[in-house]
Amino acid sequence: MLQLDLQRPLAASAGRRQLQSSSRNEHHGMPSRSQQHIQKRSKPCRLHSMPARAQAQAQAEASLAPVEQKPSRTKKNITWDTLGFGLEHVAPTMYVAEWSPEQGWKGEMRAYGPLQLDPSAQVLNYGQSVFEGMKAQRSAQDRIVLFRPHQNAARMAEGAGRLSMPAPPTDLFVGAVKQLVRENQDYVPPQGKGSLYIRPLLMGSGGILGLGPAPSYTFAVFCAAVGAYFKGGQMTPIDLVVEEHFHRAAPGGMGGTKAAGNYSPVLTTQLAAKQNGYADVVYLDAKTDTYLEEVSSCNIFTVKGKHIKTPPLQGTILPGITRRSILELAESRGYTVGEAPITLEEALQADEVFTSGTAVVVSPVGSLTHKGQKTQFGKPGIPGPVATELYGALTDVQQEKVKDSYGWVYPVT
Numbered sequence: 514m515l516q517l518d519l520q521r522p523l524a525a526s527a528g529r530r531q532l533q534s535s536s537r538n539e540h541h542g543m544p545s546r547s548q549q550h551i552q553k554r555s556k557p558c559r560l561h562s563m564p565a566r567a568q569a570q571a572q573a574e575a576s577l578a579p580v581e582q583k584p585s586r587t588k589k590n591i592t593w594d595t596l597g598f599g600l601e602h603v604a605p606t607m608y609v610a611e612w613s614p615e616q617g618w619k620g621e622m623r624a625y626g627p628l629q630l631d632p633s634a635q636v637l638n639y640g641q642s643v644f645e646g647m648k649a650q651r652s653a654q655d656r657i658v659l660f661r662p663h664q665n666a667a668r669m670a671e672g673a674g675r676l677s678m679p680a681p682p683t684d685l686f687v688g689a690v691k692q693l694v695r696e697n698q699d700y701v702p703p704q705g706k707g708s709l710y711i712r713p714l715l716m717g718s719g720g721i722l723g724l725g726p727a728p729s730y731t732f733a734v735f736c737a738a739v740g741a742y743f744k745g746g747q748m749t750p751i752d753l754v755v756e757e758h759f760h761r762a763a764p765g766g767m768g769g770t771k772a773a774g775n776y777s778p779v780l781t782t783q784l785a786a787k788q789n790g791y792a793d794v795v796y797l798d799a800k801t802d803t804y805l806e807e808v809s810s811c812n813i814f815t816v817k818g819k820h821i822k823t824p825p826l827q828g829t830i831l832p833g834i835t836r837r838s839i840l841e842l843a844e845s846r847g848y849t850v851g852e853a854p855i856t857l858e859e860a861l862q863a864d865e866v867f868t869s870g871t872a873v874v875v876s877p878v879g880s881l882t883h884k885g886q887k888t889q890f891g892k893p894g895i896p897g898p899v900a901t902e903l904y905g906a907l908t909d910v911q912q913e914k915v916k917d918s919y920g921w922v923y924p925v926t
Contacts, residue, residue: 596740604697633720635727641717643672652913750879751792760799768829811870865897875904
């Protein structure tokens, strides 16, 4: 057996708590269109034998009853004012569930530590894996909250369907995340000092030799206390360079799926950009090298007067949950919003450019460099007014500083 160490070896049996779902032979609560398409064209296999949705829902709800709270390991001393974005302060408890055709989903809380995988695990050989990124924060209402967790569950289900995997039912996904945050709440920073970053991941953990779906799957969720994503700090304008050779995704490919395999290919360009003083890379469309697509790990927006644009979702761009929230917020605040192609030339003539994502939240772009020519947006080091306004509007809702009229905030405690 190969031990996949998420950071450090801890006794996997320590502090285990039951949090189970026995949704037998179940893909997930509601199949996505992509899953239905796969089911129609694929040969029958164990993944496609499922009970009625109502039965699975009842099983998931019954298995997610509150569990006994037990003392967790005392956290390390954390200096909240100097938090970075990494695993320096990983929380001591994680959630792990296994799926097989015989038992469906069955999971538990356990001490953070290695996962055991055979060298023949599908994920190690053929990359069958999707993941999500989420945050828990302390709010102005003196409670811990999540932001639109059901959207993350739905996006994982879509990605699972694209990769022929059974997705965790929504109730299992959200319930596991909620329980994880509760058990690790000492790692949620004080309000305004950072957040608890949550990483759900789904992988084909069963062994296989020939190319095909794994015979069994693992759903794991871990978390860590984090600060700003970019080194300069939150709302410090970042410098981006336009990639001229490589592409992040192509039409008909996997660009719209949060698959693990979509991310490492960008490292070669991202590392080169950072060595040259840039924060990240902007990718152009693979067909014409004319239109902006997205940055390595976040969506991109342009501002011209009262008009805000972002590239459309056409299968090559990740459907970001923060992206969607920014569009809704901007429209409610009187901006004209559009999901339409943005030429590089149009972007270079914009009043402002900014990015969005769970990790970055909203990040103003200070400059874009293309073929060695740098275009500066606004005054160096000063975030643009629209990015500043939307960042404030979004975080005010996320931290319950204002009334959540959208129904986005999900309380944990």
